[in-house]
Amino acid sequence: MDGSYEKTHVTVKEEAEGEEPEFLRESIKYWTSSLDLAYTYEVTEELGILFKVGYEYEYEKSDSEKSHDTGFVYAAGFEYAIDPAWKIIGEYEKSTINGPKGDMITLGIMYNFDL
Known part of the structure; x- marks a missing residue:
């Protein structure tokens, strides 16, 4: 399961025929949460290919x-183990929801706790 929150500002240009364009600035907040199923195929001991599919809920307030809205999300990426505890991860995620989040590219570091 994953989720995100973002607050941003956008400027919208509104034009009426025969009038000067008007620029409106709006504040937008949106939340997403999704339930995902992920699988990593280990190509080598260090490198894995990541696949993910899930169902997502998005709430937007301006x-x-x-x-x-709700829709499906799917992703592909990689995991590269620097050592047994640390990994570099990269992912491209696509959502079927037409919203501000859109497609997303993620690059990060993951630490595995040895419990």
Whole structure:
């Protein structure tokens, strides 16, 4: 399961025929959460190819409206083990929801706790 939150500002240009364009600045907040199934295929001891598919919920609130949507999310990426505890991960994620999140590219570091 994963989730995200973002707050941003956008400028929207509205034009009416025969009038000067008007620029409106809005604050937008959105939350997403998804339930994912992920699998890593180990190519070598250090390198793994990651596959992920899931179902996502997105809620968006702006100064002028609120909306929510659901859809599927899928991703592919890699994991590269620097040593047994540390990995570098990269992922490309695509959502079927037409929203502000859109496609996402992630690059990060993962630490595996040995419990």
